[in-house]
Amino acid sequence: MARLAFLQALGALGLLAGAAAPLAASAGEPVRRVLTPIDWPAASQARAGAAQADAVLRPLRATAPAGLAQVNIPVLLLPAEGDWGAPRFHGQGTAYAALYAPAGAKLGLFGSATHLVAPSDLKLEHAGGAFESIGDGADYSFTRFGAAYTLRMSCDEPLKDKRCTDPQYLADTARALLLVAGEKP
Numbered sequence: 001m002a003r004l005a006f007l008q009a010l011g012a013l014g015l016l017a018g019a020a021a022p023l024a025a026s027a028g029e030p031v032r033r034v035l036t037p038i039d040w041p042a043a044s045q046a047r048a049g050a051a052q053a054d055a056v057l058r059p060l061r062a063t064a065p066a067g068l069a070q071v072n073i074p075v076l077l078l079p080a081e082g083d084w085g086a087p088r089f090h091g092q093g094t095a096y097a098a099l100y101a102p103a104g105a106k107l108g109l110f111g112s113a114t115h116l117v118a119p120s121d122l123k124l125e126h127a128g129g130a131f132e133s134i135g136d137g138a139d140y141s142f143t144r145f146g147a148a149y150t151l152r153m154s155c156d157e158p159l160k161d162k163r164c165t166d167p168q169y170l171a172d173t174a175r176a177l178l179l180v181a182g183e184k185p
Helices: 002-017 040-046 050-063 065-069 167-176
Strands: 032-035 075-077 088-092 095-100 105-112 114-117 131-134 137-144 147-155 178-181
Touching: 050 178, 065 088, 075 105, 131 167, 137 167, 147 167
Parallel strands: none
Antiparallel strands: 032 114, 075 178, 088 095, 095 105, 105 147, 131 137, 137 147
16 A cells, blocks of 8 residues: 555656656566546545635635646645645646645645556665655655645755654644545546
């Protein structure tokens, strides 16, 4: 499960970076990007209430109205309450990115309906998992409704800021996300 979440997160980040060429694997067999089935019935039941969703989406409608309409996966965003501010948003088919700028940090939220299928002999540099410390912060990867999501927190002071050192902070942030948009294609 952790390996799948890790490979899905890599797929999400790669998809948003641009068109992906096949990745070479150790034995010459390529790593493949495939669509992940989305559990649309579960997503429909979990959709945020109209008032909550409207509070989150109102700022986006002014800055990125087309981006939301172009996303064919469940769109999770942070609630309107808090010091996050309105995110910059970019959606493209089976992936999206929402970028927040809280004080002293930056938070990226990446969602994707694709994942990478790697040959069994491919050795990863590190074990996949939900929380991973990176140079200037931390990543928290998870799946919901079949889609892969990654929260990437970068802090001005990554060794001192608990948002970048305490796994519970990003776990709580992931739990606070609201399903506010996204439609079955």
